[in-house]
Amino acid sequence: MAEVSIRDVTKSYGTTKVLHGVSFDVADGEFVALVGPSGCGKSTLLRMIAGLEEISSGTVSIAGRVVNDVEPKQRDIAMVFQNYALYPHMSVRDNMGFSLHLRGASKAEIAAAVSKAAEILGLTPYLDRTPKQLSGGQRQRVAMGRAIVRQPAVFLFDEPLSNLDAALRVQMRAEIRALHERLGSTSIFVTHDQVEAMTMADRIVVMRAGRLEQAGPPLELYDRPANAFVAGFIGSPAMNFLEAVAEGGQVRLASGQVLEVASAATGAVLYGIRPEHLELTNPDAPGAIVGQVGIVESTGTAMFVAMQAGALTLHAVFTDRPNIKRGDQIGLMPKPGLVHLFDAKTGLRLS
């Protein structure tokens, strides 16, 4: 078991810089999700931790040891790849035992480790099959089995669920999390899916364009996003952003409407409110944003409503199934205290 420490890590391919100095720590036994849109450098960073990519500058330490120049196999890590990367010519058993075999472990030792891992993952009936005879979810489990057989200090996951269908993804999410608790190892999980990050991780590291935007527990990122990017990235459906000018505890929207805010900020701001923090009111209620109902989508548990207010589109989520339909005139009232203000220019949070 080990902690991982990333210090000012950069990565350049020739003159193209893809990571601009990223620092964060992963505590021993912690489950950290690296999340961000594609191309943000999260997978590159994971591969640098694994030792599959050179580190241009900065340091990566595992268990207090700088591993910049340490071979991948000596870093005491295991990685689960997006496409599983199972050896197609080997049985499930040999796939899982390969690392021990290379290490020169005895046959009995390998058999014991493999059967234990297979039992944990429910793979015992499939040990003699080849990967192509397995379903996507089973292959994913074999990939995890290959990782846990080695009993590494750190698990690295590179978008391991993105090739699975939605139902299986939810199931594997829980399984990976349960496996993490059971093994107590440190895990770093790369995903572009913020729901995966929110549900699985102890702590989320949000990245964009090679920079770290914010790191913290899921709910902290949800409740107090450090900037407009994190605010928009975390949470689904995404936060509404309204351009506004703040002055003396009020903001004036582009439409001319004035809303009360608990902030002394002044100047151009982004007024952010999550869809689930908008309350349905009468159009004539004071302080409500008024508009016409556009698209209404219902999932049974929730109702997603897009309201058109002049040039603005506001998204709202209701769980109490209000009786509204397309074309209705409604008012949406931001719940007090759940409004986020960001600097219009820098995107930083104004608290």
Add this chain to the structure above:
Amino acid sequence: MTLRIRPPRLGRLRLGRDARLGLALALPVALIMGGLVFLPLLSTLFDSLFRVEPMKPGSPFVGVRNYTNLLKDSTVNAAWITTAIYVALAVFIETVGGLAAALLLNRIKIGRRWLLAIVVLPWCLPPVVNAIIWMWIYNPSYGLLNGLLLSAGIIDTPQVWFNNRETGLLLVSVVHAWRMMPLTVIILLAALQSIPAELYEAARLDGATGWQRLRKITLPLIAPGLAIALSQSTVFAVNLFDEAWILNGASLDTRSVIIQVYVLAFQNMKFSSGMALSVLTMVISLAVSMIYVLRVYRETRFE
């Protein structure tokens, strides 16, 4: 113009439009293969059962006597051994060299197309031209090989390479391998490129050294390509003719089976013996390549 729809004729074999198109498209290949491969093959097989010799009157049926005579002929048996040595040497050089070249090319990311074009050149040369170039290299008085070895101090005096049977066999095999290796390189390179890079990354994380990655990942996964490369190089080596003929003529030291066929049929004018020997050669090269393809194929169908 009117469009008439013909009612289907009952009671006859009816082919759909697709099937007829398919037959039409397959016809040229069927005709070419049938006319240029199978027909001559059958007529050779048939004629090899008769005595066909322009120097003797008539062509009586002799059964398998042409074949049994070949088995007793010590020159033919020597040619078989020579060909076996060619096959062993050429297949070894082509496979090991071809694999090394393919692995190297697979690593090169920039300008691979151009390198590949250069690598393929020897294969594009007519075999005779290739052999003549090498004849100059091996020339006892002004050849490059003597020149290089002399200046490197490995030999003291120019060598007449084909005076020695072993050296001669090796040199002929080298020339043949030089010409045929590009095909092996291309087959193996294609196989290598179909291996996902992630497998090597996974193997590195699993702790495999470069040698272990080659043995446990690369070789098993390119086995089907390797089988094809092995069979084609074996078949071509069994049929080796041009190189040995141009470099050393009909010399018994370097006489392959196909040269023996030529000598039997067109110098000794025993057509039917030549045909019988060529039938045997074909059977053997087919058998050898079947072994590779069947064995390796059975063991390595994953995807």
